[in-house]
Amino acid sequence: MRYKKTFGEKVFDAFVYLLLSLLMIATFYPLYYIFVASLSSVSEIAKHGTFMLFPKGFTLESYKAVFQNEMILTGLRNTIFYVILGTAINMILTIFAAYGLSRKWLKGRKIIMFGIVLTMFFSGGLIPSFMVVQNLGLYNTIWALLLPGAMSAWNLIMMRTYFMGLPVSLEESARIDGANDFQILFRVILPTAKPILAVMVLFYAVGHWNSWFSASIYLQNRELYPLQLILREILIQGRVADFGGNSANVTHQVAKNLKYATIIVSTIPILLVYPFIQKYFVKGVMLGSLKE
Incomplete structure (x- = not known):
């Protein structure tokens, strides 16, 4: 027998997934930003501030x-x-x-x-x-x-x-x-x-x-x-x-x-x-x- 979730249960599951996704992003992004910034040029870091998804002015x-x-x-x-x-x-x-x-x-x-x-x-x-x-x-x-x-x-x-x-x-x-x-x-x-x-x-x-x-x-x-x-x-x-x-x-x-x-x-x-x-x-x- 297949159980069918009610509307309230679906809303609750969606809320849980959303909350966990936000927590994952909040935990992962700082480390990801540090990694991206470490590969970026100094001028690009100063230009984009604390938000970069990809290295800018790639340098090692x-x-x-x-x-x-x-x-x-x-x-x-x-x-x-x-x-x-x-x-x-x-x-x-x-x-x-x-x-x-x-x-x-x-x-x-x-x-x-x-x-x-x-x-x-x-x-x-x-x-x-x-x-x-x-x-x-x-x-x-x-x-x-x-x-x-x-x-x-x-x-x-x-x-x-x-x-x-x-x-x-x-x-x-x-x-x-x-x-x-x-x-x-x-x-x-x-x-x-x-x-x-x-x-x-x-x-x-x-x-x-x-x-x-x-x-x-x-x-x-x-x-x-x-x-x-x-x-x-x-x-x-x-x-x-x-x-x-x-x-x-x-x-x-x-x-x-x-x-x-x-x-x-x-x-x-x-x-x-x-x-x-x-x-x-x-x-x-x-x-x-x-x-x-």
């Missing part, structure tokens, strides 16, 4: 200036290194902790989980955290960015909940065959947990890619700066001199054009990751939130 000069900037290239290399190493550390700790806390045979697991959840609501604060990092000898090293946030309590809860939702018969069958916990984890649990693993990799990787505050607190050596901190300096502090000029001889519009190109260079790489794990994203989040 701003991108040449960006890729000739040694600090941006250094920041890009540092960020890629932080993303790869940091995500690996995050995933290893989260997987092992989630597996242990999802097993009923672990004594005191509820108390441990209570302590972990407590950290989501209370923290020592910035100054005590800084003192801990400094006293451990991590200050002004890459480990100051990777170790203090080595595991997210929220991500741990999601992965633990996902593991708890897997059939117990999988583990029981493996134990009958003589498998130990490491074999069960790597040969039984993880192969069935690709959706939640993909989501966790995405969350951690995006967090490392966008991170700048910790670096601004714990790093003094500019050679260790991540890309986002360098981008912040360019956007907020106006460090146009890093592009081979200075604030006196570079116009405001030229500086904006360089900033547009820098934003695109720092944003595109992480956007390219989404299509490869999109099919896992919704499934992983939903399955990790259905059962406790």
